[in-house]
Amino acid sequence: MLLITTLRRLSMANVKPSIVFVLGGPGSGKGTQCAKIIKEFGYVHLSAGDLLRTERDIPGSRYGDLIEKHIRNGTIVPVEITCNLLHAAMNNSRKDRFLIDGFPRNQDNLEGWNREMAAKVNLQFVLFFDCNEQVCIDRCLKRGSSGSGRSDDNEESLKKRFITYFKDTLPIVDHYQKQNLVRKIDANSSEDTVFEEVKKCFKEVILISWEYQM
Numbered sequence: 516m517l518l519i520t521t522l523r524r525l526s527m528a529n530v531k532p533s534i535v536f537v538l539g540g541p542g543s544g545k546g547t548q549c550a551k552i553i554k555e556f557g558y559v560h561l562s563a564g565d566l567l568r569t570e571r572d573i574p575g576s577r578y579g580d581l582i583e584k585h586i587r588n589g590t591i592v593p594v595e596i597t598c599n600l601l602h603a604a605m606n607n608s609r610k611d612r613f614l615i616d617g618f619p620r621n622q623d624n625l626e627g628w629n630r631e632m633a634a635k636v637n638l639q640f641v642l643f644f645d646c647n648e649q650v651c652i653d654r655c656l657k658r659g660s661s662g663s664g665r666s667d668d669n670e671e672s673l674k675k676r677f678i679t680y681f682k683d684t685l686p687i688v689d690h691y692q693k694q695n696l697v698r699k700i701d702a703n704s705s706e707d708t709v710f711e712e713v714k715k716c717f718k719e720v721i722l723i724s725w726e727y728q729m
């Protein structure tokens with residue numbers, strides 16, 4: 516066990532983990548598509564929202580109330596909290612390829628990531644799910660009424676989540692677009708149709724990275 520851990524640490528020391536950021540509006544299908552991507556392409560899925568919900572639910576967590584307030588209001592938790600959770604989850608993983616879903620969501624997320632993590636990883640690209648607002652809202656309301664248990668799958672929170680998305684998250688997509696790192700997917704159609712587009716995108720990026728290594 517010790518040998519395996521040591522070997523893993525040594526190999527990880529030389530290879531920077533590969534990252535794909537996954538962005539899109541609430542309900543655009545990020546989580547659904549990530550579940551399919553990990554099966555086909557062997558990444559680890561880290562959802563910033565899931566990590567925050569898990570932290571919120573730990574009895575006695577010092578951040579529980581703060582996280583819940585942000586989730587209900589559709590606002591963004593300070594990056595120090597989210598980045599620490601992501602960092603810990605990456606360190607606890609045996610793999611070195613990560614889909615980071617729902618991050619970076621605003622300028623504070625971006626700056627915190629750039630300060631703490633950017634130099635330690637290889638950002639492959641940003642997968643952006645472009646989806647009509649009403650389609651997203653209908654999906655989240657349906658998810659809420661089928662018992663998601665999420666405190667933000669309701670009309671009031673969704674209005675606020677979309678304000679944050681347009682005001683704070685789309686500028687982050689633009690930021691990466693200027694670096695030619697964004698792969699935009701039309702996320703309005705069925706899960707399978709969307710996944711066909713996603714697959715093309717990953718295959719293309721994997722091919723380019725192989726050619727680059729040869």
Ligand SMILES: Nc1ncnc2c1ncn2[C@@H]1O[C@H](COP(=O)(O)OP(=O)(O)OP(=O)(O)O)[C@@H](O)[C@H]1O
Nearest residue numbers: 540541542543544545546547548654658704705706
């Ligand atoms: N292409 C699709 N067509 C119809 N329904 C979908 C599609 N993709 C996802 N859904 C459904 O819409 C809901 C939201 O999907 P999902 O959780 O994947 O979105 P998300 O972008 O991760 O949302 P959030 O940001 O709110 O966590 C789920 O109930 C899911 O089953």
Ligand SMILES: Nc1ccn([C@@H]2O[C@H](COP(=O)(O)O)[C@@H](O)[C@H]2O)c(=O)n1
Nearest residue numbers: 563564585586589590591592617618620
């Ligand atoms: N980087 C992030 C990601 C999420 N949040 C908060 O969690 C809520 C739900 O996120 P989903 O990705 O699961 O939709 C989101 O509305 C934020 O309140 C965050 O603060 N920072």
